[in-house]
Amino acid sequence: MSLKHQRVVVERGPRSGLPIIVAVHSTALGTAIGGCRIATYPDWRDGLDDVLRLSSAMTQKAALAGLPHGGGKTVVALPAGAVLDRRAVLHDVGDVIENLGGIYATGPDVGTGPDDMMTIGERTGYVLCRTGDSSPGTAAGVVASMRAVVADRFGSPELSGRSFAVLGAGRVGSHVVRLLRSAGATVLTADVDPSRRTAMESVGATWTDPRSCLTAAVDVLVPAALGGVLTAGTVPTLRCAAVAGPANNQLATDDIADLLHERDILWAPDVVVSAGGIVHAIATELHHETPAQVTTRIEAIGDTLSGILSAARETSSTPAAAASRLADFLVGTPPTPLPATV
Template identity: 40%
Template sequence: MTHEQVEFFEDAGTGLRAVIAVHDTTLGPAFGGTRFYPYPDQDAAVTDVLRLSRGMTLKNAVAGLPCGGAKAVIIGDPGAVKSERLLEAYGRCVQSLGGRYVTAGDVGTSAEDLDVIGRTTEHVVGRTVAAGGYGDSGPMTALGVFHALRAAAAFRWDTADLRGRTVGIEGLGKVGYELARLLVDAGAQVVAADPSAAARELAERDLPAVVVVRTVADAAVDIYAPCALGATLNSASIPAIRAGIVCGAANNQLATAEDEQLLADRGILWVPDFVASAGGVTTGSAEYRRLPLEDVPAQVAKIFDTTAEVLTLARRQGMLPGAAAEAVAQQRLSGTPAAGGSPRRAH
């Protein structure tokens, strides 16, 4: 994974330890969220930020956004070490890159945190409405996944109507919760799992139609929607999946590139995560460019067409959806036709 720039930051006074990885700025400033997470060591953090930043380049290019890809991680338990001083110090790190990197929220960072980061950098999106931002991007991320699910259903079952379909959501955080609400409103049957008791209780209280279970990865569902952390699709989990479609918001869902072939060998249609989860960065790009907030849902709805384009290309070229999505991204990065890619076996 060739990156344009990888920067390491430390601030002894606040305990800040951060890594910012700018993968590609061909299409514009590199957008990507800041993940605040207790990595076991720096190597694990670097591995994660390199993978995530490359995924952001693909996500932004496939979505047709005028921005490149990047990601940042802050190493530590946000519940123990997060402070306003630390976030302000981190904002100065972002500012030092001169606008090459525009940060946003991710696991462990909220819109309120971005308000604080915004005190020391202008290159931040996802702040609260009160601070001049467009608020939490979670609902638009969920809306994008919802449209991707509909497109995948139309591709597989010849109808985008999700009524009567059973969807298993892994993760009831800010994206999974909103996705569950959209699916219930669309007439789908929803089962969901989350290790957080608070998240489960919120869903049970506000979304009584959602059945909260221990695990959904191996549940008897039509669609499996991973919306938590990545690498849940692997050689151990894939043999147990009973869904016909896998489509969710989690980044880097495949533990290895070979795992997509394992899904295809079992007849499971996978929608690449960087295609399905572009709703959040679409919102962030609009905020940065000061486009009207009311226009964002219509932009996010285009993820339906993008998903259909990727799946159709994969079938036509005899490649897996991941390769097809990368071909579309490379087309938009280089201006060449999206007819290349390395063909791989697919069902």
């Protein structure tokens, strides 16, 4: 396999002794952006695989969100049972990013949050989201996407009277549930953490168990927990008309997009749907836009998704393939040919 990334740095952190891996996939549209993931891997090379995949997805995400940025990612690959000296590892991360000289800026991801960005910020200025929570922006982008999805599927963007099953009532999922309820939708929700139940029922959502939520007969299933939820095993059990949610990497493998298409379940690519938080952070922190300008950008996620869903229909391809082709076009990558049929 040829290397498609602009730059990949692997360093053993001098303070932490841990593998710090930063991949800059592309700066064709501007500074690469993408979060810092601290996670356990069987081997650091699995972390390398992850960072290569995630940074390439960030290039697509930034381009599809209309941001003048490329994609990158940081992974700190923890061995099983590692005891973390958090400050040491975050300073190691900060130094690696600083040494890249500004071609990449990081932010929170799995295993890191705004406080960690403050600590990384003690070593480098190339860091986002030091304050605040990205989940309200992400949720707003999800709801803008919902309007595009129901318009495509049912002929009207109206959310009132539509039914949704939100799997995962965490930071983003709980905001989505509230926004959908305020718009007059019927909402079923579930989380492995039962402490979320009271808050969700107080806004009028119906609580259920995760399995029933996944397979509920609803208009739209909203994956808002972990990635990999759509598999060859789960897709045949779905009873929804569409799937659209913030969870990253929902498809266990790329061919699951075809399986959903064959079942006539509309899948909205998560790389588009989940962009609201990063759009908010970039527009506010790097481009100093006004709240009204930021809202307009987040609402535009729905327009982008509408265009992708129309293009998919017109070319008889999956929305995943249509999104990928649009991202390649925006970044200037030579497009891959369309398959004859899907």
